[in-house]
């Protein structure tokens with residue numbers, strides 16, 4: 001069970017649950033082809049973003065395995081919603097989790113994804129008590145791989161053409177970090 005004490009703060013960012021007023025800023029990045037390129041979904045129109053906003057708003061705590069914690073990430077300096085960071089509780093028995101992140105390209109290249117994902121790892125390891133957290137990505141998503149490497153995660157697997165996504169076979173790369181590696185980093 002994890003119900004973070006919102007808002008969470010890092011050096012430059014504030015993390016909190018999504019709110020109804022976030023629709024325009026969520027749609028601003030969900031609608032972009034370059035954002036959806038290596039994700040399982042296609043760019044979303046405003047109505048689709050509205051539906052997903054509802055789901056995100058309902059994902060502010062981890063109550064059971066399988067749940068996703070979804071947090072809006074705001075740049076404290078401007079108040080802009082720059083992206084989101086997600087943490088899934090994958091297994092209670094094995095104390096496993098998964099980290100994910102999506103940022104608006106207008107705010108790429110500043111280290112925001114790395115900074116927010118680090119807070120996601122902290123929540124998973126220190127507050128939820130996870131033993132291992134993975135990051136999974138399309139083999140071509142080099143920007144995402146760099147985020148996981150900056151976080152100190154280990155490249156554990158390269159699965160060749162294990163998924164058929166958007167009409168083509170694609171590779172999946174798996175990064176992971178153990179709690180003891182988090183403590184020692």
Ligand SMILES: CC(C)(COP(=O)(O)OP(=O)(O)OC[C@H]1O[C@@H](n2cnc3c(N)ncnc32)[C@H](O)[C@@H]1OP(=O)(O)O)[C@@H](O)C(=O)NCCC(=O)NCCS
Pocket residue numbers: 034035036038039101102103104107108109110111112113114115136137138141143144146147
């Ligand atoms: C994956 C994604 C979040 C990475 O975004 P990003 O801007 O490259 O990552 P960060 O916010 O951590 O920024 C890191 C970059 O900023 C630079 N940077 C600038 N200031 C920095 C700082 N203070 N701290 C860290 N990095 C900094 C880094 O050098 C790095 O650039 P580089 O990778 O060219 O070396 C982004 O590409 C994205 O949203 N993609 C679409 C959704 C997606 O694919 N999500 C992942 C699914 S697996």
